[in-house]
Amino acid sequence: MKSSEQPSYVIALVDDELRIHETVAAILSNAGLLNRRHSFQDPVSFLEFLKSGEDEPDLILLDVHFENAGLSGVDILPFIREDHQKLPVILLTGMDADAMQEAGDDEFTYYIPKPVSPDQLVRMIKFYMRKSQKAGTLVEQLKSEIKDSQEYQLLLENELCDLQHESPEALAVTKDKGPAKSFGKIQEILSSLLVQSEILPSMVEDLQNIYNTQFNMFKKVIETLVRFDVSDSSNPGLDIHKHKGTEHIYTARLSVKVRLYYYRSPKSAKKKLLRLDTVHDNKRMDKWLKNNYESYAD
Numbered sequence: 001m002k003s004s005e006q007p008s009y010v011i012a013l014v015d016d017e018l019r020i021h022e023t024v025a026a027i028l029s030n031a032g033l034l035n036r037r038h039s040f041q042d043p044v045s046f047l048e049f050l051k052s053g054e055d056e057p058d059l060i061l062l063d064v065h066f067e068n069a070g071l072s073g074v075d076i077l078p079f080i081r082e083d084h085q086k087l088p089v090i091l092l093t094g095m096d097a098d099a100m101q102e103a104g105d106d107e108f109t110y111y112i113p114k115p116v117s118p119d120q121l122v123r124m125i126k127f128y129m130r131k132s133q134k135a136g137t138l139v140e141q142l143k144s145e146i147k148d149s150q151e152y153q154l155l156l157e158n159e160l161c162d163l164q165h166e167s168p169e170a171l172a173v174t175k176d177k178g179p180a181k182s183f184g185k186i187q188e189i190l191s192s193l194l195v196q197s198e199i200l201p202s203m204v205e206d207l208q209n210i211y212n213t214q215f216n217m218f219k220k221v222i223e224t225l226v227r228f229d230v231s232d233s234s235n236p237g238l239d240i241h242k243h244k245g246t247e248h249i250y251t252a253r254l255s256v257k258v259r260l261y262y263y264r265s266p267k268s269a270k271k272k273l274l275r276l277d278t279v280h281d282n283k284r285m286d287k288w289l290k291n292n293y294e295s296y297a298d
Contacts, residue, residue, distance in 0.1 A: 008035035009058040009129070014046045014073070015092065016066045024061065024121070031122040042069045043076045050080065057087070059129065064093040077109065088132040090125065108132055183211050190222060194229045197262070197271045200296060206276035210258070217255060221276070224254040246289040248297070249274075261285060265298045272296050
């Protein structure tokens with residue numbers, strides 16, 4: 001695709017009516033949208049061309065119904081998506097409801113109804129190409145975020161595995177030296193991995209206490225926190241409830257012995273992780289939540 005004020009595209013047109021090819025090419029050429037055109041009258045020859053990798057198109061204009069071809073435009077969509085997940089495909093159709101349903105919710109598949117006027121065809125192609133470019137950017141961002149998350153999770157798992165074989169003395173925290181270096185590393189990785197939660201200092205202190213005294217429990221809590229970060233209140237495994245007595249406070253069970261207290265603001269989707277309770281002292285936690293409300297509430 002060329003870079004200019006009015007982008008033009010390499011377009012593959014797949015339709016069994018020759019007059020459609022000439023008409024569409026003339027319309028798009030006059031509008032400055034056509035850089036090069038590849039024409040195919042049946043879906044099989046088009047798939048062979050696409051598989052060859054020669055002059056890959058920026059856009060596919062694909063008819064839905066073909067006479068005596070044995071395949072429809074919808075039928076070949078999965079074959080297109082094998083190697084071209086983000087290539088824009090515009091189905092030329094009479095808005096056949098069954099065909100649209102078969103095509104599914106593919107982010108990069110669009111529809112233009114037949115018959116279509118020249119002005120409408122140009123407007124819709126411009127609109128769909130802009131939409132496709134925006135969707136492509138979002139997909140790349142999402143893939144990058146997923147990759148980062150997977151890398152952080154692997155780091156966390158490796159760190160926990162290494163620490164499990166260390167002696168109790170190596171895991172200990174001294175009053176003079178502060179948190180052990182290994183705990184600080186886990187805290188840093190965990191903070192990077194939790195994208196929907198913020199760990200408050202009070203929570204860090206509770207994590208540190210569990211780390212120093214019950215490492216197996218600590219490992220379980222860390223693993224569950226990662227799952228909790230992307231879960232919602234309907235997740236039955238975490239036994240999530242609204243806490244009575246303090247506004248916008250919820251609890252979630254991270255293990256048999258550990259319950260998490262967190263604040264969920266009506267103004268933000270991000271959760272503030274407040275405390276971990278390992279002794280089930282409800283009165284103590286109620287008192288702390290009320291006394292420190294101004295420090296964590298919006």
